Amino acid sequence: MNIVKANTRLSTKVKVRFKMNDTVQQMTVEQFFDALASNNTFIYAVAYTNSFKKNVKLCYKQNLDLNELYRVIESIAKLEKLPPQNRVHRLSGYGKERKGEKYMECHVAPDWLLIWVQKEDEMILVFTNTGSHSKMFGI
Secondary structure, three states: OOEEOOOOOOOOOOEEEEEEOOEEEEEEHHHHHHHHHHOOOOOOEEEEOHHHHHHHHHHHHOOOOHHHHHHHHHHHHOOOOOOHHHOOEEOOOOOOOOOOEEEEEEEEEOOEEEEEEEEOOOOEEEEEEEEOHHHHHOO
16 A cells, blocks of 8 residues: 655644544644554555645644544545445536546535545545535635
């Protein structure tokens, strides 16, 4: 499994709540993404943009549960079926789709979205955005 990381790293460290073995551990954003990188059970390779990394930092500042985001990303990358409340669907008109790519969206929580590009021929997921409806669509 190949993990593609953003070219630049955040200069500041941010503490992230991450639950492992029924204990809550404090991690930096970098460690959160390293947890994605160290998971070798993914079917899809996982990549993310710099803006996605910044949005994860903003989600933490808004007290959103990053464990839930990790769970959703893990399920998507393993091709597991998400429950109906996640409302997984294809987006049209969100970005410039190239042949063999499609923009997808799901709900992490009722007003917390996750958007990614799914490259079908390369088995790569590129996570591009996360946040509320109003932030992402200007509503």
